[in-house]
Amino acid sequence: MKNTIVYLIAYAGTGKYTIAKEIAALTGAVIVDSQLINNPVFSVVGADGKTPLISSVWPKIESIRRIILDTIAELAQPGTSFLFTNELYERKSMDRRWYEDVAILATKRNALLVPVILRCEPEEIYRRVSSPERAMRFKETNADRTRENIRTYKLLRIGHPNCLELDITHLSPLQAAHAILAHVEKRTIS
Template sequence: MSHLFFLVGPPGSGKRTVGLHLARLTGAALLDNHLINDPVFAAFGADGVKPLPPEVWSYTRRIREVVLEAVEAAPATQSHIFTAYLADLPEEAGWLDTFAGVAARRGASFVPVWLDCDREVLLDRMGHPERRERLKLRDPAALSAFLDRKGTLPAPAGALQVDTARLSPADAALLIAAHAGALF
């Protein structure tokens, strides 16, 4: 059976890094949020520091829709890993249903995973060099204000919660794969 892993966490929680390890363990294709967002971010001159204009999200939403269509058309044996930050806002909760619906239409097992991480660790991770390369948020003050304003959507019932401040990315991926019964 194929799996659709949905790794959710705030910026800096290690979604992509854990996703890379999980892809190696399971053979799943990693479709992280920056794969979807970066073409639009680059077009708008994103640097990870200056705020993005609100209209970028209408463009990234369209790209995400096309990627989800492709996933639905992919071979039934192919597993996928998506990553996302979901704010604690009513309109964000719908994304969980969107990804669960894609999994159901593919006959894949839906595996929602919430990556938790202490705020101090998140703020410290903003300075990591790979964040600049990937057009990711790099300003600790902006992240702190962002999380104060929007929070993170609480994990739904049944979601696996993983503390990425206390587990290495490789161990977190192993825990997720074991939880899903998805190890090679």
């Protein structure tokens, strides 16, 4: 995988980061997990994965996100591939802009953009979101809040020709990684 941006989009607890780690191990791609961007702020405001965050954290996180995107555009080696992860919702304009900013980054880098919508049965997500490993990374661990988000918000709809929707409920992270890479390979050949 060369000069490709794979954007994994799913609800909290679905397994975006775990799958990204598998893809990175197979390809050498760089992971730009949402927590890479969020954790500098989350760590100093005492985020615990259970208590809702104050809204004023998001402009701070946006500043970090902008620095990372600009650094990739200006300084990253041309052939480097990246794996972005986010929980993005249809009804939140900031979420649409975050996706569009990554699409613009792909254009700037003349990179193949492959958005991937990861689907998973809600009961499996509720089980996964409560894992202790998530709390160590300041990630959402409140199954009730995740349940409410799934009920209230639809994942961002992506109208990109390279978009893949993949149900990972019964796939291991490695199987999901292989399915995504097979999709990327088809897009590279076309």
